[in-house]
Amino acid sequence: MYMRYFSRLMSAMAGPRPVVFSGPSGAGKSTLLKKLMKEYDSVFGFSVSHTTRKPRPGEQDGKDYHYVTREEMQTGIANGEFIESAVFSGNMYGTSKAAVQDVQAKNLICILDIDMQGVKNIKTTDLNPIYISIQPPSMDVLEKRLRDRKTESEESLQRRLNAAKVDMEISKEPGMFDATVINDDLEEAYQQLKQALLEEINVVKKVNMSS
Template identity: 85%
Template sequence: MFMRYFSRLLSAMAGPRPVVLSGPSGAGKSTLLKKLMQEYDSVFGFSVSHTTRNPRPGEQDGKDYHFVTREAMQAGIDNGEFIESAEFSGNMYGTSKAAVQAVQAKNLICILDIDMQGVKNIKRTDLNPLYISIQPPSIDVLENRLRHRKTESEESLQRRLQIATVDMELSKEPGMFDVQIVNDNLEVAYGQLKHALLEEINVVKKVNMSS
């Protein structure tokens, strides 16, 4: 019943086709997203996720994430306010319907940065996004990147690597993603990302120019 209600609601959402971007932490999603938003700030809108984790240095509430309490987030989930939600490393993450609608209402392509669990949840709705997977060249490269950040305890890092290994395998399943990008070289990966989104970008540009 819940997912049927979602399907009706999401199919009724007006605006450009959203983009789901997924991949393990350290694969470079955030860096690619920032480049995309800087070059096409009038085309893309970032769906700001909710999380119960504490902000990292430099992160802003309402811009990087909506930082909320576990109680508040659980209440929102129970009230049907979220498209998808998941728990990771002891923290909750999720995408609210309001976050997607706020972007689409501006005739912008809504970008959703979510994990594999969220991808599977969205595939059960009528949101019909373009699914793009961003992956590291290898698990060893990913480990080096995560260690270089120095933001994780050893225990947390090992958990991330375990999840990333599963993520990398699941991303290879036929039909899971429309586009697969291996981020070995940032500029090459960004070029591939732009190419994958070019058709959607041009549609939004034409509509905005004529309005």
């Protein structure tokens, strides 16, 4: 029943093909996405995820995440309002259908920043996004980046590193991603990212210019 409902929903969600970004914490996804949004602000729109974790300093509700209670999130998932959801470090995260629809309705390419669990969930739907993996050059580089942030306890850091190891292994599975960007040199990684999305970017630009 869920899949039938989802098929009806997705056919109603006409608009540019979304892009799923995935990669371990510290790989540089956020930095690359910010560059992309800055250069192509009239092409991309960000899908704002829901989470049960508390906001970090400087984060805004509705902009960085929709901050909700565990009960609200569980109710939404039970009601089929989410494309994907996952639990990480004891907190729930998820992408609502409404968040993607909001972006597509503006004829923008919807960006979904999702962990590997979420990627696997989306593969079972007919959302048909472009899958892009952002990876660090090595585990050592990733660990240094995470330690330099000074935002994690040692226990939390080890959890992130363990999750990253799994993430990096799964990302190598054939057919899992349409493109993998190794973020060693930021500018080089950004050019690779743009190249992978150029076709879709041009389609949206053309449509927006003619409308």
